[in-house]
Amino acid sequence: MLGRHFHPFFTLTLLTIFSISFTTAWRPWPNHNSTKSELQFGGSKKYEGSSDFVKLRYHMGPVLTANITVHIIWYGKWEKSQKKIIREFISSISEPGPNRNPTRPSVSKWWRTVQLYTDQTGANISRTVHLGPEKNDRLYSHDYCQNVCGFHYFTFPSIVGYTLPYAWVGNSGKFCPGMCAYPFAVPEYIPGLKAVKSPNDDVGVDGMISVIGHEIAEMATNPLVNAWYAGSDPVFPVEVADLCEGIYGTGGGGSYTGQMINDKDGATYNMHGLRRKFLVQWIWNPLLNYCTGPNALDL
Numbered sequence: 001m002l003g004r005h006f007h008p009f010f011t012l013t014l015l016t017i018f019s020i021s022f023t024t025a026w027r028p029w030p031n032h033n034s035t036k037s038e039l040q041f042g043g044s045k046k047y048e049g050s051s052d053f054v055k056l057r058y059h060m061g062p063v064l065t066a067n068i069t070v071h072i073i074w075y076g077k078w079e080k081s082q083k084k085i086i087r088e089f090i091s092s093i094s095e096p097g098p099n100r101n102p103t104r105p106s107v108s109k110w111w112r113t114v115q116l117y118t119d120q121t122g123a124n125i126s127r128t129v130h131l132g133p134e135k136n137d138r139l140y141s142h143d144y145c146q147n148v149c150g151f152h153y154f155t156f157p158s159i160v161g162y163t164l165p166y167a168w169v170g171n172s173g174k175f176c177p178g179m180c181a182y183p184f185a186v187p188e189y190i191p192g193l194k195a196v197k198s199p200n201d202d203v204g205v206d207g208m209i210s211v212i213g214h215e216i217a218e219m220a221t222n223p224l225v226n227a228w229y230a231g232s233d234p235v236f237p238v239e240v241a242d243l244c245e246g247i248y249g250t251g252g253g254g255s256y257t258g259q260m261i262n263d264k265d266g267a268t269y270n271m272h273g274l275r276r277k278f279l280v281q282w283i284w285n286p287l288l289n290y291c292t293g294p295n296a297l298d299l
């Protein structure tokens with residue numbers, strides 16, 4: 001039996017590169033074609049991914065209940081300003097101290113949905129996510145668009161000596177923005193759909209933020225791919241963020257993003273970090289059985 005003290009890891013590795021070559025992962029936009037009227041009228045009904053057919057189950061494996069440390073490995077060339085946006089997102093996940101109230105809706109409130117998941121001892125996912133030391137690998141580059149924006153897995157003790165959950169997230173801003181930076185860029189096949197302005201003036205990195213949030217939420221709830229997922233095939237698990245891909249606000253679902261927030265300068269976001277704004281997809285709520293986020297209008 002796996003108790004809390006048996007967890008062999010408390011560290012996550014977030015590898016950040018231009019593009020990657022896995023075929024089994026997700027896209028932040030719905031994987032089907034849609035008509036403009038669907039986009040316009042989809043918001044009138046309560047959807048947010050709710051479905052009687054979703055059977056998210058706990059498969060008895062460990063989840064990340066101890067303080068989480070994210071080690072970023074930067075592959076390829078990154079601007080200082082780009083690194084700052086990503087670090088500030090990760091630093092915004094933990095609830096700030098009692099004398100620092102985050103502006104609502106906040107990234108830390110977004111993480112509360114992830115904290116609802118528990119292991120078999122009843123321990124919740126950690127409320128604390130820290131940044132650890134980073135590494136740079138500037139020479140690595142892999143400049144083409146693949147059909148995946150991010151994925152997570154873990155290292156095998158038999159190969160590297162320990163078990164370490166990790167995620168890859170690609171910056172596809174340059175190469176396939178319509179796929180991985182939606183809705184700051186839109187897929188060409190959806191006629192009449194307009195991209196929205198990104199909150200930190202960087203379409204690629206602002207698009208990556210939601211992918212990073214997706215992967216961190218799934219690493220915390222399913223680090224060894226034997227804890228929380230839906231579907232019967234562990235090779236293609238449908239995880240807590242997969243269930244809500246493309247949903248950023250109330251009414252979201254199908255091909256509609258849901259109600260987002262418009263900034264004075266025209267940018268679109270749905271939550272506040274400690275110093276800047278972000279657009280991050282919602283997470284499946286195991287108590288309510290639909291996707292929830294901090295900017296829900298009916299909370």
Ligand SMILES: *[C@@H]1O[C@H](CO)[C@@H](O)[C@H](O)[C@H]1NC(C)=O
Pocket residue numbers: 031032033189
């Ligand atoms: C969406 O439409 C495009 C162009 O009409 C087509 O090439 C593509 O296969 C369609 N995708 C799906 C998932 O139906």
Ligand SMILES: *[C@@H]1O[C@H](CO)[C@@H](O)[C@H](O)[C@H]1NC(C)=O
Pocket residue numbers: 067128
């Ligand atoms: C976990 O993080 C919290 C908040 O930063 C801190 O107070 C606590 O000491 C940490 N626990 C461990 C075991 O590092």
Ligand SMILES: *[C@@H]1O[C@H](CO)[C@@H](O)[C@H](O)[C@H]1NC(C)=O
Pocket residue numbers: 112115116117118124286287
């Ligand atoms: C821990 O998880 C349980 C079950 O989902 C939930 O009722 C409780 O509110 C969670 N606690 C925190 C601190 O999130």
